[in-house]
Amino acid sequence: MILRTVTDEDLPIFFEHQRDPEALRMAAFSSRERDAFMTHWRTNVLRPGNLSRAIVVGGVVVGNIGSWEQDGKRLVGYWIGREHWGKGLATRALSEFLGVEPARPLHAWVALHNVASIRVLEKCGFQTVVDETQDHPDGVAEVLLRLGST
Numbered sequence: 001m002i003l004r005t006v007t008d009e010d011l012p013i014f015f016e017h018q019r020d021p022e023a024l025r026m027a028a029f030s031s032r033e034r035d036a037f038m039t040h041w042r043t044n045v046l047r048p049g050n051l052s053r054a055i056v057v058g059g060v061v062v063g064n065i066g067s068w069e070q071d072g073k074r075l076v077g078y079w080i081g082r083e084h085w086g087k088g089l090a091t092r093a094l095s096e097f098l099g100v101e102p103a104r105p106l107h108a109w110v111a112l113h114n115v116a117s118i119r120v121l122e123k124c125g126f127q128t129v130v131d132e133t134q135d136h137p138d139g140v141a142e143v144l145l146r147l148g149s150t
Helices: 008-017 021-027 034-045 089-100 115-123
Strands: 002-005 051-057 060-070 073-080 106-111 127-135 141-147
Touching: 002 089, 008 034, 008 060, 008 073, 021 115, 051 089, 060 089, 073 089, 089 115, 106 115, 115 141
Parallel strands: 073 106
Antiparallel strands: 002 051, 051 060, 060 073, 106 141, 127 141
16 A cells, blocks of 8 residues: 555546445535536645545555644545445555654544444544534534544
8 A cells, every 4th residue: 555645647536436425425425526526626635734645555546545624623534435445445544644644633523324434543543532523414423533632
């Protein structure tokens, strides 16, 4: 596995990953149309201060991982294409990413029903922050996990 700098050639792959209905359900995330997706990545995700990496296995881009500041917290997020689920790639990518991202504490919001992603975070040392949940207007509950002290 290699975590490398995101290139423009990666964006169409990431776009297709975020169109998958099952992945969207698990992530409790809304898909963006192509132009909006590309603009979001180029102006928000890839801006200075954020750390974004493509996850590459055997020469194939299988997903992405990154960190950013939001609401006074350093957050981490990752997305693995569904065709690559169940292979331990998210855990490996997060474990390697934690060696690149020095900020602590590091936080992650996860849909409460996304047990697999919660488990990935726990395997990498994240712990649930008690009494830190949020509900989306669509009724999806999220829980906050943290790595490192407050």
